[in-house]
Amino acid sequence: MTEPDSHSDDVRLQILVRRLRAVSLGGPTAILSSLASTAVLLGIYRDTLSHPAPVIWGVSIALVLAARFALLRLTDMESTDIHYIEASLRKVVLVMGAVSLVWAIGIPIFAILGRASALPALSGIAAAMFVGVLLLHRSVPRAGYAHIILLGAGMAVASIATYGSHSWPLLLLLVVYSITLWIAVGRLDRQFVDGIVNEIGSVEAADTVAMLLHDFEEQSSDWLWTVAPGGTLRRVAPRFAAAAGSDVERLEGTPLINLFQPGEERDRLARHLVECSPFRDLLVKLRVDGEMRYWRLSARPRDDGWMRGVVRDVTHDRLIEERVAFMAHYDSLTGLANRYLFNERLRTMLGENGERGSDVALFYLDLDDFKSVNDTRGHLVGDRLLREVGNRLEQEVRDEDLVARLGGDEFAVLIETRAGMGMLIERAHRFLSVVREPYEIEGQLYRVSTSIGVARCSDGDCDAEELMRRADLALFAAKRKGRDTLAMFEQGLDREARERRELESDLRDAVTRGQLRLHYQPVINLDDGGITGYEALLRWHHPRRGLIGPNDFLPIAEETGLILPIGGWVIRQALAEISRWKGDFRIAINLSPTQVRSPHLIALVAQALHSNSIAPERVEFEITEHVLMVESETGNDTLARLRELGTRIALDDFGTGYSSLGYLRQALFDRIKIDRKFVVGIEDDLNAQAIVSSITRLAEAMGMQTTAEGIENRSQLDLLRKLGCQEAQGFLICEPAPGDAFATPEALEASMTGKGSDVLDYRKAREAAMKRREGRHA
Known part of the structure; x- marks a missing residue:
């Protein structure tokens, strides 16, 4: 029996051998079932044995079954001669066909000679033999097809002989069953062949993978490891042993988890090893030569119960x-x-x-006139005072309470209590007392005081933002009373909320009335001092309130949904304005969480780019990681679609959120904007310098650019350049100004004077340095 030409000779040989072995393995079962059926049939029809036909049939069955058994016993199943295997398989098919033929003859014989009461037994045995093709002939389809034809014909003859012209329904049903079995035999054969081909391919792939893994282990910075069932290390590679601070002989047979420090991740690893289940990027800790190291492990189980994986330090x-x-x-x-x-x-x-709000109390503290301390005593003393204030506040609360520094000289104390307002006032007075006590710093005594706003939610009537708003209103009320005092939130303080609603109402008409303006702040290249781009910043020229900064109205716009029309106007207006400017620079535009969630953002950006003939790579959208936190999946999808347009994406205020590194891994950013909190005072803050250096190296490794925000003096420019930062922006370079200030080279030069004179000096110094460097290279 031959196979399709689509298979190579080696594959054809494997298929033929598997067919022959399958027949050999199923041979005893087929022979026994056939003999058993023969015995049962002869027993039922024993009254017909006086006739020679049943006797001859029984002898014939015995002979063909014996021939089949002998042929299978004499065939060399281990032979690799394809011609021998083909010939042997043809013989087996002929013998199987002979068995089917004898059964096809016997069924009408017993139907004609036997009594009518035995017909149900004959039908059952015939049906079993007919359907048995799916089990006994699945590896040799030609024998199966012959079996279907022969037994189908025999059963058809028996039906006609028994029922005459009334047998047509049975004949029709027999045709349907025959076609169904024919299709099933073909399908089983395709699965049989495909399974063998896939298995051969898997073996070849395994050999290739083994070779690649060997090369990987020799050249990669990662290490391979293998564990047997039970989690003990096997085939320990020298590089793995060296990384673990041990040797191959000591690690061989050692439980893998014994290398790692106890903890949740180690327990997870142990469960995976016991369950023999795959895992990826599992972070574990271990000590190597007394030093704490962190490894990430990944592994997949093998069919034999072993597991093989990779580890990275x-x-x-x-x-x-x-x-x-x-x-x-x-x-x-x-x-x-x-x-x-x-x-x-x-x-x-x-x-x-906010359903538990009645149990939460918030104390919002702001040191009184602390700026004068910094101005008169210096920031070092001011910083010492802030640390001491924080320490004193922490000593006044329980471990489960929280003391936070919200920025500058603002602190907050968050406690969970069911105490009444009287107890809260007493607690606030205690805070006032400990803060006003004198501080001894370097032999000198200093005194500061604080104002406190106290708020709590009643019966869950507010959320976190509302509670913070109430505390802020109470703090403002305390400040109005004077220093070293407190105020509780009361509903009368909500008049500021009404003013906010008025501002919201005015904001709804700001776009249509042309009250919004765009100002721009330049961004310079720290290598040569040249301008590489601008950030578009929104301003509101209110007819009564005057110039309103974005911090005063954009939160309202975000909360009310007005940010969508305002944000759309910003994108269109910014691209329209810069299209008239001279120069090849990029424009940075901020996106809010609401904008990123909008399904119309991509179309809006594409239309604005096309209308103003702006190259997409000149446009950079800035987002904070809060955008991804609110709608991580939607945010990543939107960023990906913006990048498909050709625009760039920058992560703003990097380092100020919960998990900036996690979001860098989730989304592809082109730029990281280092928050000004790392830049302010960086000249004297070694920790800030280390953080900025780490961020720039991380960005470089991930193919991203870095821009530092909040530049305030010339020395910061030089230091940030040395720390690896590529660009900078801030008031030192230029304060935000209307677009006319940057539309032409002359206007730009004029805008960069005054405060920008330091930047012009920096640019000249960098140009001179580059010329000297080029001269040395020449």
Whole structure:
């Protein structure tokens, strides 16, 4: 029996051998079932044995079955001669066909000679033999097809002989069954052949993978590891042993989990090893030569119960991530929780929809006239005072309470209590008392005081933002009373909320009345001092209130949905204005979470680019990681579609959120904007310098550019350049100004004077340095 030409000779040989072996394995079962059926049939029809036909049939069945058994016993199943295997398989098919033929003859014989009461038994045996083709002939389809034809014919003759002209329904049903079995035999054969071909391909692929893994193990910075069932190390590679601070002989047979420090991740690893289940990027800790290291492990199980995987040492990246994560959660000066962690804790304590608000009290503290301390005593003394204030506040609360520095000289104390307002006032007075006590710093005594706003939700009538708003209103009321005092929130303080609603109403008409304006702030290249782009900043020229900054109205726009028409106007207006400017520079435009969620954003950007003939790569959209936090899946999809248009994406305020590194891995950014909190005072802050250096190296490794925000003096420009930052922007370079200030080279030059004179000097110095460098290379 031959196979299709689409297979190579080696594959054809394998298929033929498998067919022959399948017949050999199923041979005893087929012979026994056939003999058993014969015995049962002869027993039922024993009254016909006086006739020679049943006897001859029984002898014939015995002979062909014996021939089949002998042929299978004499065939060399291990032969690799394709011609011998083909010939042997043809013989087997002929013998199987002979068995089917004898059965096809016997069925009408017994139907004609036997009594009518035995017909049900004959029908059952015939049907079983007919359908048995699916089990006994599935590996040899030609024998199966012959079996279907022969037994079908025999059963048809028996039906006609028994029922005459009334047998046509049975004949029709027999045709349907025959066609069904024919199709099934063909389908089983295709599955049989495909399974063999796939298995051969898998073996070849395994050989290739083994070769590649060997090359990988020799050349990669990662290491391979293998464990037997039970999780013990096997075939330990020398490089793996060296990374673990041990040797091959000591590690061989050692449980893998024994290498790692106890913890949740180690327990997860143990479960995966016990369950023999795949895992990826599992972070575990271990000590190597007394030093804590971090490894990421991935593995997949094999069919034999072993597991093989890869490990990578991520200690350096982990330490950077932990440092950045610390900066994202805690205040670098005082070690207290920062605003972000405070907000997270507040939301957690309030529960969903503020249903636990009556148990949460918020004390909002602002040091009185602390600016004068910095101005008269210097920032070093001011920083010491802030740390001492934080320490004193922490000593006045329980471990489960939270003290946070929200920025500058603002602190917040968040406690969970069911105490009444009297107890809260007493607690607030205690805070006032500990803060006003004198501070001894370097032998000198200093005194400061604070104002406190106290608020709580009643019966779950507010969420985190509302509670914070109430505390802020109460703090404002305390400030109006004077220094070193407190105020409780009361409904009368809501008049500011009414003013906000008035501002919201005016904002709805700001676009149509032409009250919005765009100002632009330049961004310079730290290498040569030249301008590489501008950031578009929104301003509101209110007819009564005058110039209103974005911080005063954009939060309202975001909350009310007005940010969509306003944001659309900003995109169209910015691209329309810069299309008239001279120069090849990029324009940065901020996107809010609401804009990123909008299904119309992509079409709006594409239309604005086309209408103004702006190259997409000149446009850069800035987002904060809050955009991804609100709608991570939608946000990533929108960013990907913006990048498909050709525009660039920048992550703004990097390092100020919860998990900036996590979002860098989720989304593809072209630029990281280092938040001004890392830039302010960087000349004297070694920690800030280390953070900025880590961020620039991380960005370079991920193919991203870096821009530092909040530049305030010339020395910061030089230091940031040395730390690896490519670009900078800030008031030192140029304050935001209307577009006319940058539309022409002459206007731009005029705008860069005054405060920008330091930048012009910096540019000249960099140009001179580049010329000297080029001269040395020449």
